[in-house]
Structure formats: structure tokens, C-alpha cells
Amino acid sequence: MKNAIKDESHSLSDDLFKQGEAFFGEGRCEEAKQCFLSVLEKDPCNTEALNNLGVIIYGEGNIKTAAELFLRVLSIDPYYRDATLNLTHALRMTDQLPVIEPFLRKLVQRNPQDEGIRNILDEIDLLLHQGTHKISMMPVDKLRNVDYSLRKAESIYIEISGLCNGRCLYCAQSRLREAKNFGSIISASLFERILKRLLELNIIDRSTTNSISLYIWGEPFLNPQINDILQILRKNDLYARISSNFIKSPEIESKNLPTIGVLTFSLSGFSQDSYGKIHGASLSKTLENFEHIYEKLRIHSPETLIYIAWHRYLFNESEFWDARSYFNRPGINFTPSIALLTDIYVMMDYLKGNLPENRIKQFSEDLFIEYMNEGLNYITKEFNNSYCPAWDRLAIDETGQLLLCCGMTRYDSDHVLGNIFDMSSKEIWERKQADSLCNECISSGVAHWYHDARFQNPPYPLRKKLNAE
Secondary structure, three states, rough: OOOOOOHHHHHOOOOOHHHHHHHHHHHOHHHHHHHHHHHHHHOOOOOHHHHHHHHHHHOOOOHHHHHHHHHHHHHHHHOOOOHHHHHHHHHHHHOOHHHHHHHHHHHHHOOOOOOOHHHHHHHHHHHHHHHHOOOOOOOOOHHHHOOOHHOOOOOOOOOOOOOOOOOOOOOOOHHHHHHHOOOOOHHHHHHHHHHOOOOOOOOOOOOOOOOOOOOOOOHHHHHHHHHHHHHHHHHHHOOEEEEEEOOOOOOOOOOHHHHHHEEEEEOOOHHHHHHHHHHOOHHHHHHHHHHHHHHHHHHHHHEEEEEEEEEEEEHHHHHHHHHHHHOOOOEHHHHHHEEEEEEEOHHHHHHHOOOOOOHHHHHHHHHOOHHHHHHHHHHHHHOOOOOOOOEEEEOOOOOOOEEEOOOOOOOOHHHHHEEEHHHHHHHHHHHHHHHHHHHHHOOOHHHHHHHHHHOOOOOOOOOOOOOOO
């Protein structure tokens, strides 16, 4: 068990906490325990005290209670590494190690170089691959049992453009286009007001949420005030996460480039036929737009993480290695995954057998549909009632409306929870938990499927021979 009692006295002003540290260092664990309990009476969400209390209770042999304390820490601060490692130890002892996986992946997302966390993920993957480990998930209700008035967001999505210039068949924008429901552009002033509101609600904790995702379903580069929005984030010491199809590339000012913490390029093919079939634009122009920003980032912000989100379709598998070779250069991470039915409504209709035959035929021609079916069947058996990461995330559309999750759009009125300016922090989290769609999404396996990369990548296609026999 990792000794997580820390010496960072500069950040721990409470005398009781200091006394608890001292007692613990002297081996007087019962007295230390009483000190930390007293701290928690005054400050129920003091993560240091909760974690340290968990360490003491673990040492007493009460592993279940210790695990619940570590879990409570992570419900407040999902990036608390010590608590994550402590919970890992506790779950390993109770044969529940895979429960920790969502929290480990959050840490790796923030720090891809964390070898210690990666090793635990490899251990979990091996257990699951061998099929010798029976997964016993903690009840969802326990994972969701948090003091909502004090809860922080693990990540925040703000749609700065409800418009999209792509023509992708398998995202929610396709459904919206068919219904002639078109989004709008957020103004920089409204974006700043939303950000200010989130800070006032104390939902943004810069120690755990240092970036804002500027997209949900739309294309962020269509917003003509993108530079103003980046400046607002920079002024508030926050980074931007941007996902773009690069069909259009704005001229981002050099001073704003370091504000982009993560830039993702969504790509559906490496030939005009494949790319045009999904995105409906010129591949050569799109690559030119990407290269323009890539070169500027390498000069002005080499720390920006760049991901190529390569969407695998049955018809573009022969282009996989050419694309990977093209992007094999400094600062770029090539991240393939099979194309998904990302529109939750379409996915649910598919699982219920409510889609017409012509659409199912199209799915079978374009998508890894059998692989998806197998994954969903496995998930419903082994991950029943599992935790959905979307509970920890906020999705706000371009008008300031809070959506149930980033799987919803502003037109899905049953799952638009209200205006962010009209809700307290407590109301925000309570309304998210109260939506019945969550239980349906989880029980069908869809929630886990969307968030677990292990089910999104069948074996890569074989490389082409370099020389003819």
C-alpha cells in the first residue's frame, strides 16, 4: 500500500491535518485517524484527509471501506494519482482490479508518459485477455453517490459551432441535416459568460480541469471568432481541446497557438474516393490545411498534442498503412479506431431492430458491424451496470443549454437539461443523474462501448508487400 501521507504543509493549513500527519509519522495510527475524521467533519470533500484516512483503514484490514474512501476521493478529483494507486491495491486484493480502469485511463490521457499507470492497464488487459478473471463491477449507484454541490467536472465540452461542413453519414449531424435542423455559432462574449458561470459555480477546478473541449458535434474552425475564444481561455489559464475535419483552416494567431493543448484531425480515408464518401470534401485541400497549422504549431507550440483520429471503415482498410506512414513524424500520434454509430439514437434503434433494411445493409457494407455486435454482447455480459465516464463530463451547446452528455444535440429536447445560467451546481449534477436514458444506454452496453478503446480496434490490416514476388 502506498503511503500517501504528504509533507506539503504549505497547502495544508489546518492544524488538525498537520497533527494527523505527525501522529501517522510516529505510528500512532488511531490518533491520526481521529484527526482526519475531525478534518472531514469540517471539510467533507478534503481529498487529502479522505485519502489518508483510507490508507489507515486499509492498514487495519478493512479493505472494502478503504476502497470506498479512495473512490470518493476520485469522484471529487479524478486525477488524484495517489488515490488511484491506493484504490488499485485495494481492488487487486478483492479481485476487482478492472474496476479501476476508467480512472487509470483518465490519468494516462493527461500524462501519456506515466509508465506506472500504463503497466497497471497492461495488467488489466492481460487478465481480461486470458479470460481467467471474473469481473465484478462496483454498483453504479455507489459510484454516482456524490455530494453534488461540491462536485467538479472531469472535462467540459462547449460547442462553439453547431454547424459542420462535413457530410459524415454516421454522426448526429446527419440526422440533424435530414430534419433540416442546423446549429449556430457561439459568440465570443457568450462563450466568456459561460466560462465565467462555470467558474462561479466552482465546477471548474484548474487542478483537475485545465482544458475546455471546443466541440461536440460541430466544426470549431467554422467559428470566425476562434482567436477571441482562444484568448479568453488563455486569460483564464485554460487550454483548448479542438477536434477538426480541417476542411476549413482559419488563420490562428501565433500567440494563441500555445493555448491549443490538444488538436485532433478527424480523417476517414487516404484516397479521394474514401475520404469523399464520408467527409465529402477535397482530400488534397484538407491535407494542405492540416499541414499549414502543423508547421505553425511545430514553431510556436511544439508541446501541443496532435492526434490523427483515423476512422477505420471496411472500404478504407487498404489505405491504413499509407496514412500511418504519412503522419509518422514528430509531434503526431496516429490513433486508429473503427468508425462507430456515434449517434446514440441511431445506435439504440439499431439494437432494437427499428431501422429499415436498406440502412442496415449500408452499415454492413461500410462498418465493422459484426465486430461491434460481438463487443456489445461481451460488454452486456461482463460489464453489466458499469460506470459511464459521461457522468463526470459537462456538455454545453452553442446557446448555453446543458445537454445530458456529448452524445446529445440541442434538438434532442427530452435530454436538454436547462440553461447553464439558470442552474446551481447541485441542480446540474442531479438533472444529469435523473435522466432515464442513462440506464438504457448502460444496460445495452453502448455507454461502455463508446468509452473503451479495446472494443474499437480489431487487428490492423496486413501490410502491403513492398516488392512483387
